[in-house]
Amino acid sequence: MAARIITAGSTEHRNYKLIVGGLGVLAFILFAFAYIDTASLEIAGNKYNLSIIRVNKAIAFAIAILGLQVIVGYTGQLALGQSFFFGMGAYITAWLVADHSWPYLLTLIVVVPACFIVGMILGIPALRVKGLYLALITLGLAAVFPSLVKLDALSDYTNGAGGKSVSESKLIPPGWLGGGVDAPRGTISNLDRFAEFLQTFPVVGGFFGDGPLSSREEERMWKLILLTLMLVACCWLVSNLIQSRPGRAMRAVRDNETGAAVSGINLASTKTLAFGVASALGGVGGTAYVMEVGIASPDDFAQVIAILFIVGLVVGGVGTISGAIVGAFVIVFVPDWSSSTQELPIVPERWLQGPTGSLILGAGLILLTFVLPGGIVAAYRRLKARFIQIVPGVPTMPSMAAAAEAAIDTTGVDTPTAQEPTGV
Amino acid sequence: MTTVRPAEPVLEAKGLKASYGPIQVIHGIDFVVNQGEVVVILGANGAGKTTTLRAISGMIDTGGSVKLNGEEIVGKNSADVVRRGVAHVPQGRGTFPELTVEENLRVGAYVAPKSANLEEDMQYWYDQYPVLYERREQTAGSLSGGEQQMLAVSRALMSHPKLLLLDEPSLGLAPLIVEGLFEQFAKLNKERGMTLLVVEQNAHLALGIANRGYVLESGEIAISGEASELMNNDAIRKAYLGV
Amino acid sequence: MQLFLQRVIDGLTNGSAYALVAVALVLIFKATTLINFAQGEQAMLGAFFALQLWMWGVPMWGAVIISMILSALLAALIERTLIRPFDPSDHLPLVIVTLGLFLGINALAGLIWRFDPWRFPELFPSGVAFSIGGANVTWYAVCTVLSAIVILGSLQLLLSRTKIGLAFRAVSSNLESSQLVGIRVGPTLQFGWALAAAVGTLGASIYVANPVLSIEPTVMLTVLVFAASAAALGGLDSLWGALAGGLGIGFIQSLLVQYAPFIPTELSLLTAVVVLLVVLFFRPAGFFGTAAVERV
Ligand SMILES: Nc1ncnc2c1ncn2[C@@H]1O[C@H](COP(=O)(O)OP(=O)(O)OP(=O)(O)O)[C@@H](O)[C@H]1O
Ligand SMILES: [Mg+2]
Numbered sequence: 010m011a012a013r014i015i016t017a018g019s020t021e022h023r024n025y026k027l028i029v030g031g032l033g034v035l036a037f038i039l040f041a042f043a044y045i046d047t048a049s050l051e052i053a054g055n056k057y058n059l060s061i062i063r064v065n066k067a068i069a070f071a072i073a074i075l076g077l078q079v080i081v082g083y084t085g086q087l088a089l090g091q092s093f094f095f096g097m098g099a100y101i102t103a104w105l106v107a108d109h110s111w112p113y114l115l116t117l118i119v120v121v122p123a124c125f126i127v128g129m130i131l132g133i134p135a136l137r138v139k140g141l142y143l144a145l146i147t148l149g150l151a152a153v154f155p156s157l158v159k160l161d162a163l164s165d166y167t168n169g170a171g172g173k174s175v176s177e178s179k180l181i182p183p184g185w186l187g188g189g190v191d192a193p194r195g196t197i198s199n200l201d202r203f204a205e206f207l208q209t210f211p212v213v214g215g216f217f218g219d220g221p222l223s224s225r226e227e228e229r230m231w232k233l234i235l236l237t238l239m240l241v242a243c244c245w246l247v248s249n250l251i252q253s254r255p256g257r258a259m260r261a262v263r264d265n266e267t268g269a270a271v272s273g274i275n276l277a278s279t280k281t282l283a284f285g286v287a288s289a290l291g292g293v294g295g296t297a298y299v300m301e302v303g304i305a306s307p308d309d310f311a312q313v314i315a316i317l318f319i320v321g322l323v324v325g326g327v328g329t330i331s332g333a334i335v336g337a338f339v340i341v342f343v344p345d346w347s348s349s350t351q352e353l354p355i356v357p358e359r360w361l362q363g364p365t366g367s368l369i370l371g372a373g374l375i376l377l378t379f380v381l382p383g384g385i386v387a388a389y390r391r392l393k394a395r396f397i398q399i400v401p402g403v404p405t406m407p408s409m410a411a412a413a414e415a416a417i418d419t420t421g422v423d424t425p426t427a428q429e430p431t432g433v
Numbered sequence: 434m435t436t437v438r439p440a441e442p443v444l445e446a447k448g449l450k451a452s453y454g455p456i457q458v459i460h461g462i463d464f465v466v467n468q469g470e471v472v473v474i475l476g477a478n479g480a481g482k483t484t485t486l487r488a489i490s491g492m493i494d495t496g497g498s499v500k501l502n503g504e505e506i507v508g509k510n511s512a513d514v515v516r517r518g519v520a521h522v523p524q525g526r527g528t529f530p531e532l533t534v535e536e537n538l539r540v541g542a543y544v545a546p547k548s549a550n551l552e553e554d555m556q557y558w559y560d561q562y563p564v565l566y567e568r569r570e571q572t573a574g575s576l577s578g579g580e581q582q583m584l585a586v587s588r589a590l591m592s593h594p595k596l597l598l599l600d601e602p603s604l605g606l607a608p609l610i611v612e613g614l615f616e617q618f619a620k621l622n623k624e625r626g627m628t629l630l631v632v633e634q635n636a637h638l639a640l641g642i643a644n645r646g647y648v649l650e651s652g653e654i655a656i657s658g659e660a661s662e663l664m665n666n667d668a669i670r671k672a673y674l675g676v
Numbered sequence: 677m678q679l680f681l682q683r684v685i686d687g688l689t690n691g692s693a694y695a696l697v698a699v700a701l702v703l704i705f706k707a708t709t710l711i712n713f714a715q716g717e718q719a720m721l722g723a724f725f726a727l728q729l730w731m732w733g734v735p736m737w738g739a740v741i742i743s744m745i746l747s748a749l750l751a752a753l754i755e756r757t758l759i760r761p762f763d764p765s766d767h768l769p770l771v772i773v774t775l776g777l778f779l780g781i782n783a784l785a786g787l788i789w790r791f792d793p794w795r796f797p798e799l800f801p802s803g804v805a806f807s808i809g810g811a812n813v814t815w816y817a818v819c820t821v822l823s824a825i826v827i828l829g830s831l832q833l834l835l836s837r838t839k840i841g842l843a844f845r846a847v848s849s850n851l852e853s854s855q856l857v858g859i860r861v862g863p864t865l866q867f868g869w870a871l872a873a874a875v876g877t878l879g880a881s882i883y884v885a886n887p888v889l890s891i892e893p894t895v896m897l898t899v900l901v902f903a904a905s906a907a908a909l910g911g912l913d914s915l916w917g918a919l920a921g922g923l924g925i926g927f928i929q930s931l932l933v934q935y936a937p938f939i940p941t942e943l944s945l946l947t948a949v950v951v952l953l954v955v956l957f958f959r960p961a962g963f964f965g966t967a968a969v970e971r972v
Contacts, residue, residue: 087771138956140767141711145908146956148713149901149949156945312897313782316775323772363790364783371780375758378772490856515858523856529849536836540846543839544858592857 012398022399041233042207042217057346061229062301064338068236069297071337072243074321075330076290081319082328083251084283085263086135090147091318093131094124094288096154096310098295103173103305104166113180113300114235120292128288129281136277151315155307172306175299181224182231200227236297243290244330250286251330259283313367320370324377326384335385343370441468443596443628444489448497449507451481451488458484460652461497466596471622471629473639473660475669476649482632483524485649486598489630490514490521502595516544520594524601524632526581528588530574534565537573537584541591549593558587561617579610586617590627597621599631603638611635615642640664681811683930689817689886690902691926692824696879697896697903698910698918699828703872706913707848707865710759710770714777715876716900718754721781722747722877723884723891724789727796736797740881744874751873755866785893793890799882820882827875828919834871835915844868848913898945902929905952910964917964925951 015022041061073095080088098120105111105119131150135143158167167173186199200222207217222230250256258279261269270276299305317340325336344366353361381388444466451459458481466472476482488495491511499507506514515521529537538555545551559566562583568576573584582602589597599618603611619642621627633639640646640660648656648669656666663669697719704712712718725743730736754777762769800819804812835841846854847864855861883899884891906925910917928951929944 081768085768087767089771089775134953134957141709141771142908142956144713144767144771145711145904146949146953149904149952152898152901153943153946153949156943160943313779316779319772319775320779327768360787364786367779367783368787371776371778371783374776374779375773378769378776379761382769492852492855511855512858512860515856521856523852527850527853527856529846529853531849532842532845536842536845540842540854540857540859543843543846588857 012395015397015399017399017401025397025399037237039207041230042204057349061233063341063345065229065232065236065301066298067334067337067341068233068240069294069301069337070318070321070341071240071294071334072297073291073294074318074325074333074337075243075247076287076294077318077322078328078330078333079247079250079259079290080283080287081322082332083256083263084259084280085266086280086283087140087144088132088135088147088284088287089144089319090149090151090315091287091291092151092310092312092315093147093154094128094291095295095298095314095318096158096305096307097124097127098292099299099305099310100158100167100173100295101292102296102299103175106175106178106299107173108166110178113178113296117293117296120296121289124292125285125289128291129285131288132281132284135280135284148312148315152312154310154312158305158307158310167305167307170307172304172309174304176303180228180232180235180300182227186231198222198227200230232300236300239293239297240334243293244334247286247290248330255279255282317370320374323374324370324384326386329384329386332384332386339385340370343373442466442500443468443470443502444630445500446489446497447499449485449488449499450496451484452494452496453484454494458652459488462649462652462654464647464654464657466628466630469622469626469628470645471618471631471643473636473643473646474630474632474649475634475636475639475646475663476632477672478634480649481652482649483600484652486521486523486600486630486632489598490519512544515592518593518595519598520589520592520596521598522585522589522600522602524604526578526585528573528576528581528584531572533570533572534576534584535569537588538591541588543592545592551591554591554593558591562587579606582606582610582614586614590621594627596628596630599629601632601634603633603635611638615639618642636663636669678810679934681809683934684927685811685813685817687926687928687930688923689820689926690883690929691906691923692820692919693879693883693886693922694899694902694906694925695824695919695922696827696882697876697899698906698922699831699915700872700876700879701903701907702910702912702915702918703831703868703875705907707844707868708764710764710767710774711904712869712872713771713774713900714781715872716880716896716903717778717781717785718747718751718873719876719880720891720893720896721750721785722873723796723880723895724785724893726877726881727794727891728789730797736799739797740799740878743881744877747873747877748870751869752866755869756862759869760862760865782893789893791893793892796881796884796889796891798887799885802887814887816886820886823878823882824919824922827878828915831871831875831915840864840867844871901945901952902926902948905948905955908952908955914964920964 015025073091076094077089077091080086101120101123102113102116105116106113131147134146138146157163159170160167161169182198182200204217204222210217251260258269258274259282261272261274262276262279266276269279295305295310298309302309321336321340322332323336324339325334326332347361347366347369350361350365352358377384383390442465444464446462446464448461448463449459450457450461462485464472464474474482474485484493487493489499489506491506491509491514495507497507498505501514501517501519504517506517509517521527529540532540535555538558539551542549542551542554545554559569562580564580565584565587568580573581576584586599586602602614602618606614615638618629618631622629622642631639631643640663643660645658646660646663647654648663656663656669658666697716700715700719701711704710704715722743725746726736726739729739729742734742758773758777759770762773764770798816801815803815805815805818806813835845843854843859843864844867846857846859847861847868851861854864880896880899883889884895889895902925903922906921907918909921909924910919911921925948928947932947933944
């Protein structure tokens, strides 16, 4: 079957984008209401959770991996200790919310600059130290984080090994949407109305639960909305950054550092900016994480989380924005589902209990590097290209140069950087 | 003086092509190096001289045909080519800087035939270049450029090759040292009957010891002939001999 | 004074174990400028092999030696199948593969042996060998330091006196020229991986044989950080540098814990990272390294 060819910027392209976007939003809403309860899927006697809780966690991870995309994917610096900033953001938020009663989102005005600055400072060595050395240092930093927050000296802020809980501060949806803060029990909110509307559909209505939402379900829905908006905002910022002048400089540094320096790019400031942005995104991810799980505890930010983020980065697709999201879902759901698998034919039970998920992720990571260096996103694009191809439009005379530049940009952006394996 | 020159090719290239990734650099060239001959390849910077030698010793993607003593070697990796009797002194020395002089010579004998006597061979080169003997415990990286080139040549010959490939042996060396080296090459050719394929910028010196020569231009052979003919060729005199 | 001596001895003991893992890192780095992030996990797996063999009734040193051979074979297989296919100058895929191994091996060990601490057989006589200035020096301490020195000495001999050892050093020194003298680069690097894994396994076994420690799948996570900073301190491409670096890190760790009360024990890991950072920043070639760090 020949691929359908769509010209970029044409009406057809606009319609295509509208349809795809609209379907996406619709699917998202339906999903949210269907799984607002801890719904699960049953396959061969095993229960697999599809709950919003996990989706929210994946969103938090996605924001952190987005940061890795900026520094590793787009700038080519092997700064791999993202769990450090993820933890830092989480702890700052937990501290401000629990001890100073700040609203969650407001904590971002501290988290973002704090992580940005610390990231820039820790990035200074990277101006001299390259490649594997940087990987070594940053993974070392990631290993240190849990023992840092467990320090006695900081326990007033971090609550030591027990972790900093914010479960007292609920995320209550505003009045126009959900029950509101002082709404009496049993109030029918707009969320309830919508849920009940979905329930009226024949056949599929049953998927959407029964009756109005409980306050816990409303909270969960509100978190999903907030986190999704945070993720969308971060993606939007990153995609703009990547196409801006500093973003082009980053990609130039990634592709050929010497060449970039020769053509007048300031390596130091470009890298420093990338470090700052990446770390800030790590922090925002941490904030999102605390919003969902309600506690910042040291071992949630161990070195292995940094490695999981790298798994997410690679599995999703290095140097792609959507790869961050896909990768985050993989690293949340693969371990979760593998630990929910209680029985499988052939496989002895003993192999299903314990770190099976990590084993799958580790093996998957290696396998993917061989068979699909561009990650899942690249595979999806290859598949999509068989059905629909979007080609740049024929430029009209005056805008020729601009269009050419845009074409160069779009080919540069979102191109997976992982190399095809050579030999064998 | 009589030069023995039975027309028996040691190396015979036909339609040799070589490329770096997608970029083809050598576009199908033919040349022959006969037993006991000294053949020189001349050419401007970037003409593809180094690439030609690298193609022979299996270091890069190569197409066409290269026969070493009648056996096809295109597609073989460098370890296999070297084992069949080719020694290659790459452009810019090619010693092992972290190894001592003596270890360099030992590594050079990595594929030497069983009959070779390692200690005797080392002694031979120490006699040729006493300075190497003095520095035998020093790392190669601490030698001067000239000393390194002597070491590189000695190291290459430790394997008892049938064919010696030399890539710009004169590069960056003082005239006196260059002359010494070329005397050594002439001596190797005369006394041991060693076959040499030499890449040089210094056309005068190279043609002085060569039997025949080829001139490479942009990956193709532009001129070829006897050394004496080339020496008198106007184009070559202009381009490479500076007269 | 007594306390000081005791800390010095402890530092030397731990440092020797770090040094052995550091040597494993250095062996691979020297030849390929690759840092094998899975080195610690490979060593941990090797030590578990030894433990398992011992539990099956193999005499303990026999078990360690067999497991060194097994780890070497496994590493050779890893090199051949997972490392060699990639372009050695492109670091990202290689880092990813070694991190995948890190994750996979750790999980595998967790599946087989659970995340529980196991007693490792004592490889050395127990008890105190002698005391100096009131500080007790255990047999474990004496033997660990001696093992490190003996192993390094034998490695040194292996690399300078044997043909394969010389070839390995030639490949490390100049890849292209080593091909031109007829060395088969792939198998030679494979030899380096195998050697590194064997040394790492021995290092991990000695480390967990410490009477005050036990073995569990997570045991090498921090050791790898210490070993990496030891290796960096020594210049990443020098064997004796790795030993000196290991001892240095061991020293710093145990003295800081004792004499800098404002630095709590948990932060000894941080000191390793700080040392790593400072060394790579100010003295990228370490204190014994030969080449500049700019081999990127
Ligand atoms: N590793 C490489 N990758 C890509 N192109 C290369 C590489 N090495 C050489 N080239 C190109 O191949 C062409 C021939 O190079 P080569 O080194 O063979 O020239 P040469 O004749 O030896 O020149 P010189 O006298 O400067 O040594 C040049 O255009 C060069 O840019
Ligand atoms: Mg050349």
